[in-house]
Amino acid sequence: MPFPDRRTANVVLTTVSVAGVCVAVYFARRIFLIFVFAILFAYLIDPVVKFLQRHSLFFKNLRGPAVVEVYVSIVILIALAAYSFAPGVVRNTTKLLDETPALLDRLSTGDIAGDLRGKYGWTEEQEARLRFFLARHREQIQNLVPIVDRYLSNAALLLVWSFLIPILAIFFLRDGDHITDVLIQLFFPANRRARIRAIAEELHLILTCYIRAQLVLCGLSFLFYTAGLLLLRFPHAIGLAVLGGLLEFIPVVGWTSTLAVIMGLGILNHSHWIWMAVLLVFWRIVQDYVAMPRIMGQQLKIHPLAAIFAVLVGAELGGIVGIYLAVPAVAALRVVLRANGAERPKRSHSQRTDASASVHPVLTETAAG
Numbered sequence: 001m002p003f004p005d006r007r008t009a010n011v012v013l014t015t016v017s018v019a020g021v022c023v024a025v026y027f028a029r030r031i032f033l034i035f036v037f038a039i040l041f042a043y044l045i046d047p048v049v050k051f052l053q054r055h056s057l058f059f060k061n062l063r064g065p066a067v068v069e070v071y072v073s074i075v076i077l078i079a080l081a082a083y084s085f086a087p088g089v090v091r092n093t094t095k096l097l098d099e100t101p102a103l104l105d106r107l108s109t110g111d112i113a114g115d116l117r118g119k120y121g122w123t124e125e126q127e128a129r130l131r132f133f134l135a136r137h138r139e140q141i142q143n144l145v146p147i148v149d150r151y152l153s154n155a156a157l158l159l160v161w162s163f164l165i166p167i168l169a170i171f172f173l174r175d176g177d178h179i180t181d182v183l184i185q186l187f188f189p190a191n192r193r194a195r196i197r198a199i200a201e202e203l204h205l206i207l208t209c210y211i212r213a214q215l216v217l218c219g220l221s222f223l224f225y226t227a228g229l230l231l232l233r234f235p236h237a238i239g240l241a242v243l244g245g246l247l248e249f250i251p252v253v254g255w256t257s258t259l260a261v262i263m264g265l266g267i268l269n270h271s272h273w274i275w276m277a278v279l280l281v282f283w284r285i286v287q288d289y290v291a292m293p294r295i296m297g298q299q300l301k302i303h304p305l306a307a308i309f310a311v312l313v314g315a316e317l318g319g320i321v322g323i324y325l326a327v328p329a330v331a332a333l334r335v336v337l338r339a340n341g342a343e344r345p346k347r348s349h350s351q352r353t354d355a356s357a358s359v360h361p362v363l364t365e366t367a368a369g
Contacts, residue, residue, distance in 0.1 A: 033321060034161060038168035042176065043211045045070055049173055067173045071166070081242075103267065110134040195339070202335045206300060210328045213299040218248040220291060221283075225258070228279045232272045235265060250324075255284060300331040 025032060052066040059065030106112040110131035117127040172179070180200055188196050222245030229237035240262055247254035259280055266273025292311075293304035300307075307327050314326025 034164060035168060038165045039172055040211065041165050042169040042172040043207050046173060064174055067170060107134060108138045199335060199339050203332055206331045206335060207328060209299040213295045214249055216295050217292060218245045221245050221248040221287065224283050228276060232276055234271050235269050296327050300327065302331055302334065306330060
């Protein structure tokens with residue numbers, strides 16, 4: 001027998017091929033993530049495209065013009081929002097960036113405790129306790145500067161992605177069904193294509209339900225931000241609430257960005273930012289451990305505990321991206337495993353049928369002989 005034999009060579013080549021694909025995916029992970037988020041964005045606006053496709057005044061039942069109409073509407077809405085809120089946002093952002101170094105310096109020295117005492121009527125003991133706490137964490141406070149710089153760099157990268165993702169989503173909105181058929185014909189034999197198409201349809205429903213659940217969570221955040229900001233009389237309350245609701249789509253980075261913007265405006269405008277911080281922490285606990293597991297579990301047909309477990313494991317394995325993709329990945333895995341479980345008995349039955357068919361002729365020949 002030659003070494004290596006044919007079976008060993010096939011195993012080695014398959015292992016090397018899979019390892020090569022995994023390495024390529026790892027190094028190109030950002031590109032793949034952009035395409036994944038483009039698919040999710042396509043699912044987000046697909047209901048609007050379908051509505052315009054059915055009720056458009058000029059291009060009824062035409063997919064391409066409906067996509068164009070949706071994107072034109074989005075651009076108009078962004079332009080109106082920028083015209084309405086951009087001057088105030090730019091002014092407050094410039095003020096925040098100018099005063100951030102002085103604010104960090106007063107935090108590190110503990111002088112901000114005196115400001116808070118004068119504003120909220122604290123006692124000398126409360127001021128002394130805050131000064132002692134800030135003095136103990138002076139080094140960590142001073143290290144906030146490079147953290148803020150890194151955060152701004154990541155925000156700039158996300159801004160670039162935010163322009164690329166909608167552009168890629170156009171192709172999935174227009175030719176999504178055709179792309180799916182091409183991939184199925186390319187990677188699967190003819191006898192399995194019908195089954196794979198059925199699984200693809202189930203995955204399509206899973207992603208649709210996932211986006212619907214995300215919209216519900218965004219709506220809840222918008223209502224909470226609106227009520228809290230109006231109650232505490234924050235400036236630009238509705239604009240901040242809209243921003244918080246939209247950023248709810250982005251796990252961790254979204255709500256931390258909302259928190260930073262709200263706290264910064266609250267400090268600069270001498271609003272009740274401490275009470276707002278308490279409300280935001282409370283809402284985050286409710287959103288992550290009550291609302292999200294129940295809503296996701298109801299939409300995706302998985303247990304709320306499984307949703308929490310998936311998010312925690314996703315955070316450990318993939319960070320922010322893992323948090324975002326963990327729940328739909330678990331739901332998709334459930335669909336695939338259920339499909340394989342349903343297909344296995346059919347294979348066993350067909351194998352037993354073939355075996356019995358091969359035995360009958362032998363028995364017939366033996367009896368005849």
